[in-house]
Amino acid sequence: MSTTTHPTLDELRAEAMEWGSRPRRFGSWYVTEHMVRAMRAYGWTIIVGALGQPIMYLLGLAVGLAALIQVPVIDRGHEVDYLVFVAPALLVTAAIAVASEEMTYPVMAGFKWRRYFYGFNASPLASPQIAHGVIAGAAARMFVAVGAYYLFLWIFDLFVETVPSPATGWLAIPAGVAAGLAFGVPLMAYAGSIEDDKGQFALVQRFLFMPMFLFSGTFYPLDTLPVWLQWIGWISPLWHGAELGRIATYGEAVGAGEVVFHVGYLVVLTVLGYLWGRRIFIERLAK
Template identity: 75%
Template sequence: MTAADMDDERMPEAAASVIAQPSLDELRAEALEWGRKPRAFGAWYVTEHMVRAMRAYGWTIIVGALGQPILYLLGLAVGLAALIDAPVSEGGVEVSYLVFVAPALLMTSTIAVASEEFTYPVMAGFKWRRYFYGFNASPLASRQIATGVVFGAAARMAVVAVAYTAFLYLFGAIPDVATGWLSIFIAVLAGLAFGIPLMAYAASIEDDKGQFALVQRFVFMPMFLFSGTFYPLATLPLWLQWIGWISPLWHATEIGRWLTYGRPIEPAMLVIHFGYLIALTVVGYVLGRRIFERRLAK
């Protein structure tokens, strides 16, 4: 066989290999497709980062989730509740003081988490560590970064709410076992209703000048004290009751008391309570997304 004949035999194989190779357009389309894949689950990647970052203060989360319920419940069950012999009566239902206070403490626990996760971590993402800009340089959209922050904080709230509810059951603070566990979801909703608007505010701050300390002192504390947490809201003078009316803590607590011990609530008021919490969450999320998009576009 001559060399020419051998070359003729190799030509079909070489031609086939050339045909099998993808074109430049096909490679570009494949690269774009793979580039779009992270964006489809982008919010979950940000959530994963936020949850992994919590490992740096994991013991704080564990102590807060377990230690806080023990301290509050021991203080109320052994201390304050022992001094209050008369039951608390609302809507024709009489319950012990511990049962009355328990739902409010549950809602407060997730709102406290929201006041932590939606303030300084958001500020760090934009100003101190600037990792939001790193996220934004990848195939992640600004709205997915905001959503991931919300999901990460909600995961921590869920852990705290489950732990707190478990202790409430152990202390006998939830008489209605069948529906009491549903208050876990209300607690997470309460945390989001308070925290997502706070996230939008934190994302808008360019420089830390003590704004978050002011939120703690003049928003969180008055809400905690004057939202029917330790006594029925109706016992307050009218000029203080408005704090409870605009507080997500009061609305969530009213739903929690309905679930944990069957406190009567008019259907219209129940709709108002749920509607207010959902409205705060949705409006805060829309504002937060816009602020994230505007600031990350700079």
């Protein structure tokens, strides 16, 4: 005659504590998984945007504008073809465009429209873990977009030189993601602070993203602009990321101080944005 053994109360408590501790250890990754899975709803637009945008931009520049500009661009005393100069900046722009999408309306949806952040917060997940997951999910999409862009650059290089130094050119990928985070993490904090959508994100696109895209040395060296416009590039994560991408794709020997300056600026923007965003998530989810 068999006897059934039942777990003791201490065993049940230990098991419950084990299951409750998992979200505390891996909560950020659970939120990341949710954000990535949610992207499946518009996955085809991500694929088309990641692959179609670089193809259209590079073909347009190579067949159109670059065909008219025969004089090489002088960048830090280094002569490069126009397409070689522009390609790293467009790569970084792809990451920043992703950041402007993933760090605006999805964040506001989590707080206001769908309110799934409050559902996360009702579980053992902590508020900072939710912010971490949002950042990691956006970074994953940035990596896909920038990786696809660089892959096309590598294929395009077989026909028209776009990456003179492929041995170091891949470093443009982390440079692009870093610039995307430097722009996106503060934007996430701003989106989290908004109570009602009154067109704020449209203003960000028109008065932040577009001036940054046009006046950050994307299509011409920054020092060709008047000094009273160069400051836009100096404070822009796009310019700092593009400069890192150009250093990588040119394979040009530069001083360590220049690299540290660009990387440090992107890190500072990301950290400040994270601290602001972390406080916003904690305060707003506590209500």
